[in-house]
Structures are given as structure tokens and as C-alpha cells.
Amino acid sequence: MSDSLRQAKRPVSPLSGPYGHPLHPILVTVPIGAWVTSLVFDLASRLVHDPAFLTRGSIWLVAIGVVGALAAAVFGFLDLLAIAPGTAAFRTALLHMALNLAVTAGYGAGWAWRALSNHYDQVEAGQIVLSVVCLALLGASGYLGGMLAYRYGVRVADETTQAEGFAVTRRP
Template identity: 60%
Template sequence: MGAPAEQAKQPVNAALAGPYGHPFHPMLVTVPIGAWVCSLVFDIASYVVGSPGFLTQGSTWLIGIGVVGALAAAIVGFLDLTAIPTGSRAFRTGLVHMTLNLVVTAAFVGNFLWRQADHDQPAPVAPGPLLLSVLSLAALAVSGYLGGKLAYRYGVRVANEAVQAEGFRP
């Protein structure tokens, strides 16, 4: 394995981005993904129940929690990106991954603000914010695919094979 690939496996700052073999970014992304998926579940459920106000309010809260989580994930993700040699396929993939995530986060910020006008209404979520959530999650899925490519294909912030082999020794 060459020096550029090894460079992308090492943390730029272990205290902020996580130590070697234990990056924080994959752990932190579970917060916005989980919150935003659950917000969509609440949105859809708001069309099924008799008194949907609590679901629309809960969905708005989940979107806000997801935005805060996304900002934390973005900070450590950016640190991981700076470890990847510029000009490489991995770096370009990382830039697209980051850009998509920032667009998705901005869309959810807009979605959160859009919902504020109807926050106290005992009605299902409006179709516009619901559609924005669906489109945002679709873009997030594409970005997640790229994040998986960074980790599992290019090995960004993944321990090298010699370290991985330790887990398979008796």
C-alpha cells in the first residue's frame, strides 16, 4: 500500500477526528440519518392518525436534531477529507460526498424553517415539506453510497490490512 493511501488512513487530529482505526465521522452520521429518517416516518404517520399535531411537531424537532448532528459530523468529516491527497479519485469522491451532505443539511434547515409557520397546527405535515424531506433523504442516500465508497473501496480512515488481520487470529 502506497504512502498516499496510508496518509488517508491516519487522523489529522486524533482528539477531534478519532484515533487510528476509530474515526468519529461514521459514528456521528448516525444522528442526522436516524433523526431525518424518523422525521419522515412521523410525517407519513401524520396522515394516518386522528390527531397528527404531535407527529408534525415531533418531526420538526427531529429535523432540528438532525441538523445539529449533521454539523458535528461535517466538522470531523472535513478533518478526514484533509487527510486525503488532493487530486486523487478518493479526494474528488470526498468533495462530492461533502457537497451533497452540505446541500442536504441546507435543505433540512430550510425544511425546519418552512415548518415553523404551521408548527402549532393540529394537521398533518404539508405536502411541500414532506416532498422536500423525501428528496433530501434520496440525496442523502447517494451521499451515503459515496461515503461507503470512501471507506470500503478506498479505505479512508480504515486500518490497514495488517492491523485488520489481528481480528482473525485465534
């Protein structure tokens, strides 16, 4: 195993989570879940007679997603620091980060747009389109995040450590 690969598997700080168990992947579930659910609320607001509860719920979900994304970004940045510059993994991580920041900015702008809109009417078509575009970019970024973990092994335990989980033990 190369030194740069070994380095990418180790946390640069205790804050980023222990070896083989980084915090960034679990934290990204907050914005992903909030933003997907906000789109469901957006679409549902166009189908019901009184959409106020859905539009208000959606704006809260967008805000929760933005805050969650910013928290996940802190830990993702710590993981980025473990990757050797000039490598394919580093370039992939930079693109992953740039897409996530663009998505978060898009949702931040969407939140401001919604905050200035009437919270009792159905969600506007343009706001829904913005959410769909942001989710598509988030999907592309998630693909890159998967590539970082599953192809390049960033912050994933080495194979010797992984083999411990597959050792067959016999009961006495």
C-alpha cells in the same frame, strides 16, 4: 502501500478519532436516524385524527438532524484533510461533502418552512416531498461515504492491523 493511502488512513488530529476508529461514521447516525424518523412522523401525521404531536415531534427531529449533521461535518472535514488532493478518493470525498451540505441546507430550509407553518395540522405534502428528496440525496451521499471507507480505505486500518483480528489463538 502508497504514501497518499497511508496518509488517508491516519487521523490528522486526535479530535477525528484514533487510528482505525474515526468519529465521523458514528456521528452520521444521528442525522440519518432523526431525518428518517421525521419522515415516518410526517407520513403518520396524515393518517391520524389529531396530528399535533407528530408534527411537533417531526420539527424537533428535523432540527436534531441538522445539528447532528453539522457536528458530523466537522469530523468529516477532518477526515477529508487526510486525503491527498487530485486523487479519485479526494474527488469522491468532495462530492460526498457537497451532497451532505445540500441535504443539510435542504433540511434547514424545511425546518424554517415548518416553523412558519401551523404545528397542529398534518405536515404539508410539499414538506414531505422535500424530505423525500433530501433523503434520496442522503442515500447517494451515503453510498459515496461507503466507497470512501470500503473501496478506498479512508480512515480504515491497514490490512496488517486488520489481520490481528483474524489470528487464531489456542487456549492452553
